[in-house]
Amino acid sequence: MTPEQIKAIIEAAIMVAGHPLNINAIQNLFAEEMRPAAAEIKSMLAELKERYQQQNSGIELQEVANGYRFQAKGELSPWLAKLWEERQPRYSRAFLETLVIIAYKQPITRGEIEEIRGVTVSSTIMKTLQEREWIRVIGYREIPGKPAIYGTTKEFLDYFNLKSLTDLPSLAEFKDLAVQDEKLQVQLALENSHIGPEDSEKIPEESSATIEDNVIPITENTSENNEPEEEMATG
Numbered sequence: 001m002t003p004e005q006i007k008a009i010i011e012a013a014i015m016v017a018g019h020p021l022n023i024n025a026i027q028n029l030f031a032e033e034m035r036p037a038a039a040e041i042k043s044m045l046a047e048l049k050e051r052y053q054q055q056n057s058g059i060e061l062q063e064v065a066n067g068y069r070f071q072a073k074g075e076l077s078p079w080l081a082k083l084w085e086e087r088q089p090r091y092s093r094a095f096l097e098t099l100v101i102i103a104y105k106q107p108i109t110r111g112e113i114e115e116i117r118g119v120t121v122s123s124t125i126m127k128t129l130q131e132r133e134w135i136r137v138i139g140y141r142e143i144p145g146k147p148a149i150y151g152t153t154k155e156f157l158d159y160f161n162l163k164s165l166t167d168l169p170s171l172a173e174f175k176d177l178a179v180q181d182e183k184l185q186v187q188l189a190l191e192n193s194h195i196g197p198e199d200s201e202k203i204p205e206e207s208s209a210t211i212e213d214n215v216i217p218i219t220e221n222t223s224e225n226n227e228p229e230e231e232m233a234t235g
Helices: 003-017 023-027 038-054 074-083 093-105 110-117 123-131 154-159 182-192 197-201
Strands: 059-064 067-072 135-141 148-152 215-217
Touching (some): 003 023, 003 067, 023 067, 067 074, 093 110, 093 123, 093 148, 123 135
Antiparallel strands (some): 135 215
């Protein structure tokens, strides 16, 4: 099999997969005796990315947290949005601020989120974030009551077109942004949240929250019992 044939298979697989493909998933497309090395696949992916850039295509190859995917270029969204009649989901300021705080301050408990915001966080907000698979319980704080600790997921990074949490911008970068879509709502919420500029420089280096010494990690999905709270997400 020639390199061009391998590259064509990789290109087609990413196109039809319906979700990002990482290097290991791409390698598994091939029989073991014909499997390309990781370095070879990365080189071919770089060539594919450059090809789409040079062709001035409306499609680009993007690396996100879960791997590689083809996607429409962001500047085409005003036209592409007309393909969907349903209204884009809109979220309350409380919902967006909660997501922002978790992203920048993780690992963090619900009580710590409430301390930062100064108000009670709605159970509906936390449930919606988990249902969207943007956050997950990564452990329990080893203090009385053992509160659940939350961190963001790779699905969160994929949705916002990020490779890792280190790609999260600083708060100052949002000064000139206008609200154009749901993603920019989240970005703009950073300016209005109670997170100071110094917090934006403390983004975790990994794409998932770090387990601290006083945390009981979990190895399976669990949920915390939430009491009815004050604020609600609006969708």
